[in-house]
Every structure is written in structure tokens, then in C-alpha cells.
Amino acid sequence: MRPIEVEICLGTTCFVMGASALQNLQLPESLRAKVKISYVRCLHLCKNMDKFRKAPYARIDGEVIDEAAPEKIIQNITQKIKDIAHATN
Amino acid sequence: MRQIEIQKLKREILVYLIKAFYSADFAEQVRLIPYDMRPKGSAVPFRCCIHKERAVLRSRTLAGLGLAIEDDNERTELSIYAAQSLQRTKNAEHPLTVLGSACQGCAESFIHITDLCQNCVAKSCINSCKFGAITATRGRAVINNAQCKKCCLCIKACPYQAIVKTIVPCENACPTGAIAKDTNGLARIDTAKCIACGHCLVVCPFGAIHNKSQLIDVLKKIKTRQKVIALIAPALLGQMPCTAGQLHSALQKIGFAQVYEVAQGAETTARVEAKDLRQRLQKGLAFMTTSCCAAYNELARKHLPEIKPFVSDTKTPLAYTAAIARRANPEAVNVFISPCLAKYPEVNQDSNVDHILTFEEIGALLVALNIEPAELPEENFAHVSAREARGFPLSGGVAKSVLAAWDGAPQEVTPAFINGLNKASLAELRAYAKQGRCARGNLLEIMCCLGGCANGPAVLNTEKAATAQIEKYASEAESLQSLR
Numbered sequence: 117m118r119p120i121e122v123e124i125c126l127g128t129t130c131f132v133m134g135a136s137a138l139q140n141l142q143l144p145e146s147l148r149a150k151v152k153i154s155y156v157r158c159l160h161l162c163k164n165m166d167k168f169r170k171a172p173y174a175r176i177d178g179e180v181i182d183e184a185a186p187e188k189i190i191q192n193i194t195q196k197i198k199d200i201a202h203a204t205n
Numbered sequence: 206m207r208q209i210e211i212q213k214l215k216r217e218i219l220v221y222l223i224k225a226f227y228s229a230d231f232a233e234q235v236r237l238i239p240y241d242m243r244p245k246g247s248a249v250p251f252r253c254c255i256h257k258e259r260a261v262l263r264s265r266t267l268a269g270l271g272l273a274i275e276d277d278n279e280r281t282e283l284s285i286y287a288a289q290s291l292q293r294t295k296n297a298e299h300p301l302t303v304l305g306s307a308c309q310g311c312a313e314s315f316i317h318i319t320d321l322c323q324n325c326v327a328k329s330c331i332n333s334c335k336f337g338a339i340t341a342t343r344g345r346a347v348i349n350n351a352q353c354k355k356c357c358l359c360i361k362a363c364p365y366q367a368i369v370k371t372i373v374p375c376e377n378a379c380p381t382g383a384i385a386k387d388t389n390g391l392a393r394i395d396t397a398k399c400i401a402c403g404h405c406l407v408v409c410p411f412g413a414i415h416n417k418s419q420l421i422d423v424l425k426k427i428k429t430r431q432k433v434i435a436l437i438a439p440a441l442l443g444q445m446p447c448t449a450g451q452l453h454s455a456l457q458k459i460g461f462a463q464v465y466e467v468a469q470g471a472e473t474t475a476r477v478e479a480k481d482l483r484q485r486l487q488k489g490l491a492f493m494t495t496s497c498c499a500a501y502n503e504l505a506r507k508h509l510p511e512i513k514p515f516v517s518d519t520k521t522p523l524a525y526t527a528a529i530a531r532r533a534n535p536e537a538v539n540v541f542i543s544p545c546l547a548k549y550p551e552v553n554q555d556s557n558v559d560h561i562l563t564f565e566e567i568g569a570l571l572v573a574l575n576i577e578p579a580e581l582p583e584e585n586f587a588h589v590s591a592r593e594a595r596g597f598p599l600s601g602g603v604a605k606s607v608l609a610a611w612d613g614a615p616q617e618v619t620p621a622f623i624n625g626l627n628k629a630s631l632a633e634l635r636a637y638a639k640q641g642r643c644a645r646g647n648l649l650e651i652m653c654c655l656g657g658c659a660n661g662p663a664v665l666n667t668e669k670a671a672t673a674q675i676e677k678y679a680s681e682a683e684s685l686q687s688l689r
């Protein structure tokens with residue numbers, strides 16, 4: 117199975133608004149092999165006044181996650197893995 | 206653990222404030238901040254209703270404008286305050302201000318007998334209490350808080366651990382007893398006792414404690430084309446995911462005409478401190494403490510005069526760097542970029558430094574001005590700082606620097622560390638001062654923040670990531686030893 121791609125934005129807005137805490141994100145053991153995490157530059161999701169407040173942003177298999185926090189990211193990954201398992205069954 | 210929700214909220218306000226500053230109508234845009242952040246019909250994430258949310262945001266904006274929230278008469282519009290803050294020419298004396306309406310949310314500290322009480326026969330709690338505050342009602346221990354003196358003996362006596370003391374986080378975090386709830390339940394800072402370590406600001410779960418920002422003062426000078434120089438604390442090099450050269454470029458984009466690494470002055474601090482230690486040991490003194498932690502210097506001044514004879518006379522890295530910058534550019538405005546709030550009083554006392562901005566305020570500037578340091582070209586610093594000077598902001602870093610500058614046998618220096626000031630380490634320091642010796646070593650490095658300045662109250666990065674980044678940056682430079 118192809119890994120789930122997690123892109124975490126470390127652009128200025130995301131970093132200052134909380135992505136600093138997403139560096140070295142530790143996933144639960146059970147997810148680690150199924151996920152590929154990368155840290156990326158500004159995803160340009162933050163560049164207007166309302167949107168900067170929803171930072172930090174992450175992208176999981178292309179889906180944008182706002183106000184990204186470890187729990188939120190892990191939940192989303194878990195759901196995606198479940199969905200994939202379901203679809204291939 | 207830092208409280209992200211609160212940090213975000215405070216930074217958001219700063220971003221709005223900066224955008225307002227660069228808008229066509231600063232005062233009006235500032236007045237609108239609470240409404241822009243909580244427009245009609247928006248969700249109410251924290252308080253009872255949107256009006257209270259806006260009122261709290263209004264108060265927080267005052268701190269961003271550099272004002273004391275306590276002095277607010279509530280009738281003056283934010284726009285008036287904004288206009289006033291543009292006019293001021295003096296820095297506030299004390300860095301901290303408390304937002305009372307946020308503070309009311311948390312209960313005073315008291316002793317509470319929980320439902321875990323097993324109605325036991327021994328009633329050790331009642332026997333332990335010297336004030337008769339605990340009685341038995343239908344077999345169950347009941348405490349009369351009016352009589353309780355919070356001595357906590359009952360907590361120790363209870364075999365079921367059924368008695369707890371609720372804590373007030375700010376009071377608990379304050380090493381010097383400078384913050385306490387008054388009779389109205391509002392936290393008040395006793396400025397005579399406060400050393401501005403900022404521990405209360407970090408722990409308050411309501412985000413009630415703010416620093417009075419000097420953003421407006423600095424931006425005003427940048428905007429009116431004065432030459433504004435940034436003196437960056439070494440800890441800043443671990444704060445953004447970019448290289449030192451890119452950070453330099455980013456600061457220039459903000460509008461700083463020149464950037465000095467305070468690590469430059471740290472080299473002098475290390476050398477002078479090594480000499481100072483040598484002289485003291487020769488005179489027979491048992492130990493010396495470092496002198497670069499601003500909160501510690503305030504502590505010595507306000508609470509520990511007995512330690513004064515043991516504090517090195519060496520000036521801080523900021524003092525040396527600011528003197529260099531001033532000599533080279535007498536007409537310029539010098540702004541210290543700080544991870545720490547205890548530097549406010551130092552900046553006020555040092556005629557070579559005009560203002561202080563925190564790392565958080567720099568972060569907000571980068572957001573508001575759409576600056577992406579990691580995408581900028583590298584700009585070198587005029588002075589290449591030494592390895593140990595770059596490591597100054599980490600616990601152990603100052604002692605390492607002194608050792609590198611030490612010209613005798615290394616084993617003559619035995620470093621010891623106070624890594625994080627709290628009530629226990631304060632007692633330890635007091636004991637050393639009283640006895641005139643320190644069993645742990647002859648060079649006592651003191652940093653009031655756990656982990657060092659890289660984990661100060663106004664930082665952007667996590668301690669772990671910041672430490673790694675600073676260590677890497679330090680490893681790329683020559684040692685002070687080889688530069689000697």
C-alpha cells in the first residue's frame with residue numbers, strides 16, 4: 117500500500133501560529149510505517165486576513181487541514197487508513 | 206508545556222495591530238480589532254458571549270499598544286489609546302500587565318476535602334489541624350476555609366490522599382511571591398517584588414498576563430526613516446526554520462537598517478567573566494555566579510542582596526554589543542530582540558539600548574508583513590560570532606564560554622548550574638550566599654528559565670527544536686579558544 121502523505125507547513129504564519137509544535141511529530145507506532153511526513157514551505161493558504169488565523173495548515177493526501185494539531189492530524193490519518201481498507205475490501 | 210491557544214490569540218492581536226499600523230488609518234483600524242476578530246455572528250470560542258469576547262480582546266490590544274491594562278478607564282476608545290501610544294516618548298517601567306477580567310475565571314487557592322474522604326475513624330486530618338478548621342459532620346471531615354491557614358498538614362496526614370490544595374498557576378509559578386490574588390480575586394503584581402521572569406505569563410491558563418509591547422514605538426521610528434538597528438539575542442538563531450543569514454535578511458525586510466548578533470558581546474562577557482573569576486579565586490572567594498541573566502540580576506537586587514558579593518561584575522552580552530553598535534552609529538535607534546521580559550528593566554537602564562521587542566513580536570511582524578525567511582537570500586553578519594558565544598542561551602552555555610576563555614588549567618574551574626529559578630532553587634541560592642560557599646562548584650551559572658534563554662517566556666520555537674538549531678549553529682563556528 118502506498119503511504120499516506122502528510123505535508124506539514126513550516127511557512128512563517130503556520131510556524132508562528134503553532135506549527136513549531138508539529139516539528140518532529142511523533143505518530144503512534146501503529147501508524148508510522150503507513151505514513152510519510154514531510155515539512156514544506158508556505159502552502160499559500162494563509163495569505164489573507166481571515167485565513168492566517170486558521171493556521172497552522174497541513175495537507176494529508178491533498179486534503180487541507182486547518183488549525184492543525186497532533187491529535188487532529190492523527191485522527192485524519194487514522195480515518196484515511198480505515199477508508200482505504202474499506203475501499204479495498 | 207506552553208499553551209498554544211493562548212500564544213496564538215496574543216500573536217493574532219499583534220498581527221492585527223501591525224496591519225493596522227501600516228494601514229491608512231491606524232487609530233480606526235485599532236478600534237476595530239475586537240470587531241474584526243469577532244465579527245457579528247461569529248463563534249464565541251472562549252467566553253460567555255461575543256461582547257465579553259470583544260471586551261477581553263480590547264483589553265489585550267491595550268497591552269499590544271504598550272499600555273497597562275490596569276489603567277484602562279473603559280470609557281476611552283481604542284482609537285484614542287492608539288493615537289496616544291503613537292505620541293509617547295518613554296518606555297514603560299515595568300514590563301507586565303494583568304488583564305483582570307480574564308483573571309476572575311480562576312479560583313483562589315484553598316484546601317479542599319474531596320469525595321475520596323472515606324469517613325475514617327482515625328480522623329488524622331482533624332487531629333493534624335492546629336487551627337480547628339476541620340470538623341466531622343455525620344462522619345465526614347468538613348473544612349471551614351475561613352479558619353484554615355493553608356498549612357497543608359491535613360494533606361500530609363490523610364492516609365487516603367483525599368485532601369488537596371487547589372493552586373493558582375501564576376502564584377505557584379512565581380519564584381518570588383510577587384503575584385497574588387487580591388481580595389477581589391484578581392491577580393496583582395507587586396512590582397517591588399517582581400523580577401519579570403515571566404513564569405506567570407507562560408503558565409496562566411487564561412492568558413491574563415501580557416507584556417507591554419514596544420512594537421508601536423519601534424515601527425514608528427522605522428516608518429519615519431530613522432536608522433533602527435536590531436541587536437538580536439543569541440537565542441533568536443533557534444527560533445525560525447531558516448538559516449542565520451536568512452533571518453538577517455528577514456530582519457532587514459522588516460526595516461532594520463543593521464543587525465548585530467548579541468553573541469558578539471557574549472564573547473567579551475565570557476572573557477571578562479573568566480578574568481573576574483580568576484581574580485576572585487585568587488582573593489580566596491569560594492565561588493562566583495554569572496551575571497548575564499536579567500531576571501537573576503533583578504532577583505539579586507530585590508530579594509538576595511546577600512548574594513551580591515558573589516555575582517560577577519561582568520556586563521551582559523547586550524551591554525557590550527549595544528556599546529559597540531552605539532559607537533559605530535551614534536545617531537541610530539538600538540532595539541534589543543529578546544526571548545525574555547526581564548530585559549525590559551535592563552534596557553531602560555542602559556542608555557545604549559532604546560527599545561526591546563520580543564521574539565513573539567518579531568514573529569508577528571514576519572506574519573503581518575508576509576516575510577518568509579526560508580525563501581530569502583543569505584545575508585552575512587559583519588562580525589562572525591564564536592561557537593561558545595552562540596551557545597550562550599542554552600543552559601550550560603555560559604559556563605562553557607567562561608571555560609573556553611579560561612587561561613589556566615581547566616580543572617581549576619568547577620561549573621555548577623541553576624537551571625530554572627523556582628522556590629527551591631531560590632532557597633538553594635540563599636543558602637550559598639549565607640554560607641559564603643557553594644558545595645557544587647566555584648562557577649555557578651544561573652539561568653532563570655529552564656533550559657536557558659532559548660526557552661524564555663517570549664520565544665516562538667519549542668525548546669527542543671530551538672536547542673538543536675542553536676547547537677548546530679554554534680558547531681559551525683570557531684571556538685573562542687582558537688580566537689583568543
Ligand code: FES
Pocket residue numbers: 125126127128129130131157158159160161162163171172173
Ligand atoms: S505559512 Fe503555512 S500556509 Fe502559509
